[in-house]
Structure formats: C-alpha cells, structure tokens
Amino acid sequence: MKLGLSADEVLTTTRSVRKRLDLDRPVERSVVEECLDVALQAPTGSNTQGWQWVFVTDPEKKQIIADYYGQNFDAYTNRPGQPEYGDDDVRTERKPLIMDSAGYLREVFHKVPVMMIPCITGEGRLDTGVPTFGQASAWGSLLPAVWSFMLALRERGMGSAWTTLHLPHEKEVAELLGIPYDTVTQAGLFPIAYTLGTDFKVAKRLPAAKLSHWDEW
Numbered sequence: 001m002k003l004g005l006s007a008d009e010v011l012t013t014t015r016s017v018r019k020r021l022d023l024d025r026p027v028e029r030s031v032v033e034e035c036l037d038v039a040l041q042a043p044t045g046s047n048t049q050g051w052q053w054v055f056v057t058d059p060e061k062k063q064i065i066a067d068y069y070g071q072n073f074d075a076y077t078n079r080p081g082q083p084e085y086g087d088d089d090v091r092t093e094r095k096p097l098i099m100d101s102a103g104y105l106r107e108v109f110h111k112v113p114v115m116m117i118p119c120i121t122g123e124g125r126l127d128t129g130v131p132t133f134g135q136a137s138a139w140g141s142l143l144p145a146v147w148s149f150m151l152a153l154r155e156r157g158m159g160s161a162w163t164t165l166h167l168p169h170e171k172e173v174a175e176l177l178g179i180p181y182d183t184v185t186q187a188g189l190f191p192i193a194y195t196l197g198t199d200f201k202v203a204k205r206l207p208a209a210k211l212s213h214w215d216e217w
Contacts (some may be wrong), residue, residue, distance in 0.1 A: 002155050003198055010151050013200040017159025018105040021193035027113040031156055032192065039149035045141040050122055054177055056115040064176055066110035068169035069189060073106045076165055105161065112191035118146050120185045142187055159195040164188050
C-alpha cells in the first residue's frame with residue numbers, strides 16, 4: 001500500500017532508518033521488485049544501465065555479511081581523528097543520536113528481512129586506477145537509481161539506510177554471493193524493512209547559503 005505522499009514529502013522525509021526498522025514483519029519480494037522497477041527509470045550515463053542488484057534473504061548469508069559489517073563498524077567508530085564541527089553546528093547536535101542509531105543497526109543488521117547490494121558492472125573494478133572522469137561517470141550512473149529505490153521504499157512504508165562498512169570485506173562477500181569480483185564493484189549495503197510507523201520529519205541540515213557558491217568559490 002502506498003502512503004500517497006507528494007514528491008516533496010518523499011524527498012524531504014526519506015531518512016536513514018535504523019531503529020525504526022520492523023525486524024519481524026516479512027518484506028514481500030513483489031514489493032521489492034516493484035521498487036526496483038521504479039529505480040530502474042533513473043538516468044544512467046549513455047543509457048548503459050550498467051547496474052546489477054543483489055538481494056539477500058538467506059539467514060546464514062545475512063549473518064556472515066552482518067559480521068563483516070560489525071567488525072568494520074567497530075574499527076571505524078573507534079578510529080582516532082574523527083571530525084569535529086563546533087558546538088554551534090547542527091551536525092554536532094545530532095552526532096550522539098546518529099551514533100546511537102548506527103550502533104543499534106550494527107547489533108541487529110543480521111535480523112533485517114532483506115539486504116540489498118547494488119553493483120556497478122564494467123570491464124574492470126573501480127579501485128584499479130580508474131581516473132576521476134571514469135569514477136564520476138560510473139557512480140553517477142548508479143547513485144540516482146539507488147536513491148530512487150530508497151524513495152520508492154519510503155512511499156510504500158519501508159525504510160533503509162545507506163551503509164558501506166562491509167566493503168573492506170568486499171571480496172569475501174563477493175565470494176559468498178557469487179559476485180564476479182574482478183568485473184563488478186559493490187556500492188553499498190542496504191537493510192530493507194517495513195518501518196515502525198510512517199511519520200518521518202524533515203531533518204535539520206546546514207542552510208543552503210553556507211554550502212552554495214555562485215560564479216566563484
């Protein structure tokens with residue numbers, strides 16, 4: 001069932017959902033595929049459509065992937081030299097809540113009904129000296145579709161979060177799932193679940209005036 005949100009409501013209330021993922025409600029394959037059909041309408045460079053989408057529901061495979069994620073999450077969050085924004089910055093205000101939410105996902109990732117790994121296909125991997133032009137073209141041909149997928153989930157009462165911390169073990173996950181590692185680059189790891197409630201608010205963000213430049217930096 002769709003929520004009937006306006007375009008602006010979907011765009012401004014699609015959050016990274018962690019604590020409000022419903023870990024007990026099954027997610028129908030047909031609804032996921034419906035969201036993917038929406039996502040595949042996104043623009044892609046030269047109409048290459050060089051994307052593949054891997055969905056994981058097998059409990060043992062989810063556990064293995066979640067364990068890799070957890071190892072890297074712990075190392076990442078405990079690293080020295082983390083950015084500081086100042087006491088009057090909205091990012092500083094929100095950081096404790098975000099870290100608490102992220103820590104929760106780290107503990108329950110294996111319980112999410114579906115995991116999704118979007119992939120970029122091509123002649124070779126993107127971590128083998130591909131120049132900026134090639135990197136930008138490849139990522140720019142996938143990321144709009146991934147975001148469209150998340151928007152489609154939101155409209156159907158589901159949520160997700162863009163995570164990347166399984167990628168230090170990308171090769172191991174590729175072997176687990178049969179992804180051709182030499183020619184396919186994994187772009188992230190997304191939990192998929194219905195949300196506990198569907199009322200999400202506009203997030204606090206830095207004002208556009210602080211982030212925009214006209215004619216010069």
